Amino acid sequence: MSLNPFNSTIPPWMCGFKRLEYLDLFFTHLKGSIPSAIGNLSSINTLRLSRNQLEGKLPNSLGSLCKLRELTLAGNNFRGAVSEIFRIFSRCTIDALEMLDLSMNQLSGQLTESLGKLSSLQHFDISYNQLNGSLPENVGQLVNLKSLDISHNSLDCVVSEVHFINLTRLKEFYAHKNSLTMKTSPHWLPPFQLEMLNLNDWHLGQQLPLWIRWQENLLELQISNTGIAGTIPSWFCNFSLQLDYLNLSHNKFHGEFPCTNQSWSTIDLSFNQFNGLLPLVSSKTKIVDFSNNSFSGSVSHFFCDKKNFLNSRYVNLGNNLLSGKIPKCWMNWKNLWILNLQNNNLSGVIPSSIGYLTSLRWLQLHDNNLHGEFPLSLRKCIYLEALDLSENKFIGKIPKLMWISLGGLVVINLRSNKFHGEIPLELCSLVDLQILDLSHNNFSGTVPRCFYNLSAMTSLESLDYLSLSFDSWSDKYDLMAEVTVVTKGREFEYGSMLKLVKSMDLSSNNLYGEIPVELTSLKLQTLNLSNNHLVGKIPSKIGDMRWLESLDLSKNQLSGTIPPSISSLTFLSYLNLSYNNLMGPIPTSTQLQSFSESSFIGNQLCGPPLQQNCSVSDPAIPPGDKQGDDEDSLQEENYLYLSLGLGFAFGFWGVLASLLFNVPWNMALCEFLNRIVARLYGALL
Missing domain, CATH: 1.20.5 (Single alpha-helices involved in coiled-coils or other helix-helix interfaces)
Known part of the structure; x- marks a missing residue:
């Protein structure tokens, strides 16, 4: 009866079928606890209750199910000590149970020696819980064990050869996201032949473990963040021919990466110290991450030496020492979703062939030496969600009509270039836009009033964009667009949290006129209009922007008093109104008085946190003067x-x-x- 929205507790009558052998209630929105009457299912051999909202502790009556071979309880809210669960199974189930899945619950405590007594156990998954302590040594006595998943817990111990001594049938071992240390002899030959191995975040020592070399059936190898240093050993390239998924990221490998044109579907070498030319990859490779290394030279051979890259979805070459021009052979990469070339030394213009990337969702060219005008061919990339051309040397005006075809944009970052002209009103049609950074350019004209049409900025909802999900054999991965957002006077790089960020930065341009009152309808966390030529008063409805965390209006020609409604900005942790023509008292609130004097200097303001006191005779306070639009009325x-x-x-x-x-x-x-x-x-x- 799986995949039905029952949305109820387990009914008592369901526990009355004494001859029932198979019961599957997977993902049926069950709630409450498992009734004690479950022990009446004396003939049951398969019980599946995964992906529900069941809670509480497991009933003792489960131990009466002597014929139970498969029990899956994953994805619920079960609590209690895991040792208590093994005590329940110690009655008569201990010799029958072949599959036990307790993953994605809230179980705590330590795994005990009772685990090693489940002699028939073939598949054991207790990942995504709150376990601590050590892995019992007698797990190595589970001679029938084929799959073991203890990942995403807080286990902390030394794992030795004893833990695997009799695991001759083991095919899958997932133990990542713990703090475990592997200590085996240099010449240890494991009794198993694995297909999947994930030891991310373990302590493996400085050398790539030699025993991995003898895993001749391995399809997935993940040893990220394990402290390994040195160069890739000579045996590794022949060994890796069989792999489909390789993750060596966040280690200290250095030298050139010698393996090229391997048929991996995914290769992740990021956050190491590899150097030399970029290694070539196979046309079958879907995910490539060589970022945050010291690879150098041109990127042309990487992109243009192959004629068929139909399966490539994600290529991240950011934060290296790559140079030369962006190649023109993009017609071979039509299925590419995410391209990251940020923080390199690339030069020249963006070629018009970039328009062949009709599936592109994210283009990251931040911090290079690129120049020329805005690439019109990008209008063909109709699925584009994030565009980052910041910190380059682009010139000219931003085309107006192209934004109509790029209606799905969520991020536009053109910061620190030499664009000029007025801000196109066509940007107001981008209803999904959440981050707009046009700062440090030469834009002129007024701030568009039509920005209130940016629906995503006027809503508190976050859009589920900017990610590429894919499944490896052992886990699900979300590749997120990572964009640098300047807020609170500093740069922050957002990845997984990017979809929650809403920011507008138009600072350091030549904008003039008044601040449109329409901006106050936006639900922004960051608003920066500093270092322009804006005049008039701060909108009296500024307090409506109650989600603001950072507000910078400094270095303009704003006048009048600070609106009292600014006291409503209770989330505000950064404020800069300095160097304007503001006058009068600073409104009283816990938030405003906590800022330093530098937030208000260069005006004719008075009151805390400034040293100048306000008085009736103070020339900075005109008699009978009221705030903002009330005074005008x-x-x-x-x-x-x-x-x-x-x-x-x-x-x-x-x-x-x-x-x-x-x-x-x-x-x-x-x-x-x-x-x-x-x-x-x-x-x-």
Whole structure:
């Protein structure tokens, strides 16, 4: 009955089928606890309750299911000590159980020697729990064990040859995200032939373990962040021919990477010290991450030496020493989703052939020496979500019409270039845009009022974009767009949290005019309009931007007082209003008084945190002055009343004077008044 939305507890009647052998309630939205009556299923051999909302402790009656061979409880909220679960199974289930999946729960405590007594166990998964302590040595006595997953816990011990002594059938071993240390003799020959091995975050020593060499059936090898240093040994290239997935990232490997054109689907060498030319990869490779190394030379041979790259989805060559021009052979990479060439020494222009990347979702060219005008051919990349051309030498105006075809953009970063002209109003059509950085350019004109059309910036919801998910044999990986966002006066690099960030930075340009009040409808965390030529007052509704964490309006020509509503910005942790023409008292709030004086200097302000006190006679405070738009409204109202009064006076006396001094009109008026008095007198009689 799996995959049905029952949304209920396990009904008691379901526990009355004494001849039932197979029960599958996978992903049926069950809640509550497992009833004790479950022990009445005396014939059950397969019980699947994974991916529900079941909770509490496992009932003791589970130990009465003597024929139980498979029990899967993954993805629930079960609590309690794992040792208690093994005690429950120690009755009669201990010799029958072949598969036990307790992963993705909230089990705690230590694995005990009872684990080694489950003599028939073939598959054991207790990943994604809260276990600590050591791995019992007698796990090596589980002669039938084929798959062992203890990943994503807090285990901390030394693992030796004893732990594997009789595991001759072991095919899959996942133990990543723990703090385990492997200590074996240099000439140890394991009793197993693995297909999947993930030892990420272990302590393996400085050398690549020699015993891995003899794993002739290995398809996936992950030994990231294990402290290995040195060069790749000569035997590794022949050994790796069989691999489909290779992850050597976050180690201290150095020298050239000698293996090329291997048929891996995924290769991750990131965060090492490899140097020399980029190694070539096979046309079957989908995921390539060579970032954060010291690879040098041109990228042309990497991209252009092959004629068929139909399967490549992700290529990250960022943070290396690569030079030369961006090649023109992009017609061979039509299925590429993510391309990262940031922080290198690439030069020249972006070739028009970049338009062949019609599946491209993320283009990262940040911090190179690229120049030329904005590449018009990017308008063909209609699925583009993140575009980062920041810190280059691009010139010219931003094309207007191309943004219509790039309606899915979430990130635009053109920071630190030489673009000029007005900010295109067509940007306002990008309803998914969450990050806009046009700072440190030569843009002119006014801040577009139509920015209120940026729907993603006016909503608190986050969009599930900017990621590429793929499954390895042992885990699911999300490759995220990583974009540098300047906020709170510093640079932050966002990856997995990027989809939650909403930021607008138009600083250090030549923008003029007033700050549009429409900006206050945006749910931004960061707003930076500093170092422009903006005038007028800070919008009185600035307090509506209550999610702001960073606000920088410094180095403009803003005037008037600071609106009282700014006190509503309770999340604000960075504020800079310095070097404007602001005057009057700083509004009182816990938040504003906590900032340093540097946030307000270069104005005519008074009150804490400044040393200058506010007083009635203070020339910086005009008598009767009120804040923001309220002051403007009061002045307009006063002018209205004055004009009405003057108009009435002039009109009344103008008519009256004409009647008094014009003789015919005077006589007519007197006759008219006499008639009225006569009629009134006659009516009274």
